[in-house]
Amino acid sequence: SHTGTHVDAPVHMIDDARTLAQFPLETFVGKAAVFEIPGARSVGRAQLEGFDWSGVERVLLKTENSKHWQDEKFFAEFGAAK
Helix, strand or coil: CCCCCCCCCHHHCCCCCCCHHHCCHHHHCCCCEEEECCCCCEECHHHHCCCCCCCCCCEEEECHHHHHCCCCCCCCCCEECC
C-alpha cells in the first residue's frame, strides 16, 4: 500500500470496514484519473469537491509531496484532513 503511492484502507476510518487484504488486486489495477492538489498539506472534502468525478473508478492525488521524491524534503506528517 505504500510503494509509489498510498492507499488508505476503509478500516482506518470506518469501524468494521474492510482491510486492504480483503480487496481483490484488480480493484487497484486499471485506468485512473489524476487530480493535482497544489499547496495542500492535507486532503479533505474541500480539496476534492472541485474535481469532475464522472466515470472515475480510481484516482491518484498529486500533492506537494510529489516534488520531494529526490530532495529528501518529503513531508512525513502530511495526512488526510478530518
